[in-house]
Structure formats: structure tokens, C-alpha cells
Amino acid sequence: MNKSAYLDYILDQTQKILSIDSPTGFTKNVAEYVMREYKSLGYSPKQTVKGGILCEIGEGAYSKDALCLEAHVDTLGGMISQITDSGRLILTPLGGLEPNNTETENCKIYTRTGKIYSGTMQMKNASVHVNNKYRSTAREFDTMEVVVDEKVNSKEDVHLLDIRVGDIVCFDPRTVLTESGYLKSRFLDDKVSVGILLGFAKYVKEENIKLPRKVYIYFTVFEEVGHGGSGSIPSDVTDIISVDLGCVGEGLTCTEYQVSICAKDSVGPYHYDIVTGLIEAAQNGNVDYAVDIYPHYASDVDSALTAGHEVRHGLIGPGVYATHGYERSHKDAILNTFLLLTEYLK
Incomplete structure (x- = not known):
């Protein structure tokens, strides 16, 4: 063999x-x-x-x-549970997804009409220079959101993209096989x-x-x-x-x-x-x-x-x-x- x-x-x-x-x-x-x-x-x-x-x-x-x-x-993955008035997406986990492991991760949003959009999972108010509670905020699904890579500023803008509650959110696996033989990936x-x-x-x-x-x-x-x-x-x-x-x-x-x-x-x-x-x-x-x-x-x-x-x-x-x-x-x-x-x- x-x-x-x-x-x-x-x-x-x-x-x-x-x-x-x-x-x-x-x-x-x-x-x-x-x-x-x-x-x-x-x-x-x-x-x-x-x-x-x-x-x-x-x-x-x-x-x-x-x-x-x-x-x-x-x-593991996510599903949209809420679309905020500012056009951000709140997730509910699929399986044992840990919110602190998703921060700053790139993701894809799969709509039921076949459209696919990209986004990033961030904590709410994610700028360190703006949020003085950045370090002390617990990373939970209700303190985090997906920022869609489209010009959206409202729930209505998101709906125009055909993004709805119940749509699937998939995180980038970031797969790497190193020369030394390590396989790293979600x-x-x-x-x-x-x-x-x-x-x-x-x-x-x-x-x-x-x-x-x-x-x-x-x-x-x-x-x-x-x-x-x-x-x-x-x-x-x-x-x-x-x-x-x-x-x-x-x-x-x-x-x-x-x-x-x-x-x-x-x-x-x-x-x-x-x-x-x-x-x-x-x-x-x-x-x-x-x-x-x-x-x-x-x-x-x-x-x-x-x-x-x-x-x-x-x-x-x-x-x-x-x-x-x-x-x-x-x-x-x-x-x-x-x-x-x-x-x-x-």
C-alpha cells in the first residue's frame, strides 16, 4: 500500500x-x-x-x-434571526457555534432566491476609537452583528437584496495546509x-x-x-x-x-x-x-x-x-x- x-x-x-x-x-x-x-x-x-x-x-x-x-x-454556522433598523444582521447559531470565535470573520449570506452576499461578523459599535466598552463587552450573539458588504442603511435596504430572516450565514473556513504538515481550518x-x-x-x-x-x-x-x-x-x-x-x-x-x-x-x-x-x-x-x-x-x-x-x-x-x-x-x-x-x- x-x-x-x-x-x-x-x-x-x-x-x-x-x-x-x-x-x-x-x-x-x-x-x-x-x-x-x-x-x-x-x-x-x-x-x-x-x-x-x-x-x-x-x-x-x-x-x-x-x-x-x-x-x-x-x-457549524448561523441563521439570520433579526434584521436591525440600521441594516445589520443578528444571528442565531446552527450547532455549537461560539460567538467569540466568529468576531471579525468573513462570511457569506445565502438567500432563498439564490443570491449570495458577503459580510463580516463584528461586535456592535466595533470601532475601538468610538466604543469605550469595547474590551469589556461580552461577545454574545445579541452583542454582535453581520455587517453586509452592500450599501444598506435600513431594514428596507436589506429586504431589497432579498435577504430575510431564516437565511443561512456561512463562515470562511480559512483552510491552510502548511509545508510542515499542519492542516488548519474551521x-x-x-x-x-x-x-x-x-x-x-x-x-x-x-x-x-x-x-x-x-x-x-x-x-x-x-x-x-x-x-x-x-x-x-x-x-x-x-x-x-x-x-x-x-x-x-x-x-x-x-x-x-x-x-x-x-x-x-x-x-x-x-x-x-x-x-x-x-x-x-x-x-x-x-x-x-x-x-x-x-x-x-x-x-x-x-x-x-x-x-x-x-x-x-x-x-x-x-x-x-x-x-x-x-x-x-x-x-x-x-x-x-x-x-x-x-x-x-x-
């Missing part, structure tokens, strides 16, 4: 997917792109009712013992793992891998609001592994160069046998990994269990710093996540 070739493909696909705006509830364009890529690899993906993607990539001997690998294409959660699962499907096809069981890849579109993986799980699935993110921070062992294996999150412990199997696969394949507990985390697999699916569950992902902000990982973590999948599914 040419590891570097698959890594290059994953990084290229991840950057392309990051360039497609897709906050939760606004994922049609990215789903269409991913569907096309799977078809180009020789697969037959199907779209779910909610707009997700389900694709079978391996037929094993155990027809009633299938594995589902999940990742999500939806990201929305690595979870588009980097979408790229990894594309790479895994490419590996299975090109290397003519005979998987030991049937494997589905499932891309969900509502993970950031908690119900992405709650439905459309095929009836023969007994195990689900969410391929999402590993957190990097104080009190944790994972780094930006490792694959994380999660033992427990805010919902509870992951299935003991799945976690143990992932650890053994990492050790057998000399994959650089870490095991951690994430008290402020929930995954698509949690929503599947909450919805009543009788499955065993696991969670892995590349180590990512500054999750839900301007995130950073390294190509080593991305490769280690890919290699863990190949080793686990030998």
Missing part, C-alpha cells in the same frame, strides 16, 4: 470538501459532491430522506453482522474524517481488499444538532464506529499527531469490546494512538443508541486542537486514523 498516495488523496479531498459551505441544515451541495466522488470510485451511494449518504463498500461472509462507519458533513469537525473515509473507500477499491464483513459508510447531515445518526441505519448493522475528532487539550493524552480512541464521552462509555478491539488493532499495526475520555463530547453513535438502535459502538478520530474554533491537526494524525481503519478491518 502506498500510504503517501492515500494521504495525499485524503488531504486533497478534505480541502475540497472544506471549500463547500455546509452548516447543519444546508448540506445539499456538499452531499452532492461526496456522492459524485463515491460514484467516481466505482461505488453506488444512496441518499437518505434527510439528505445523508449511505454507501456499501464491502460484502463479507456475515450478512447479519455488518459494520457502519459514520462521519458527518454538516458543520470545520475540520468533521470534514477531515469525511476525507479519511473517502480515502478508505479508495483503498478498498484500488487494492481489491476483501473485507471480513459487510461495511457501510454513512455520512450524516444533522450531527451538530444531535440527530444525525439517529436514523437510516441498515437493519443488518451490529457495530457502528463514529469517525469524528479526537480532542487535544489539558488533561488529555491525545496529540495532533495521533489517532484518538474514545473510551467514554458525556453520554457514557463506549462498548468495551469495540474499544478493546480498536486498541489491539492500533498496537498490531504500530499505529500511533491515544485513549481518552471526553466529558463535553457526544457523537453520531450516541444519537443512534438514543434512538433505540441495538448496536455496539465506538469513536475514533484524528487529534484536533481548538475544536469548534479555528481548528488544527497534522497529517500524521490523519494518516494514523486511516491506518487504524485498515488494520481494524483486516
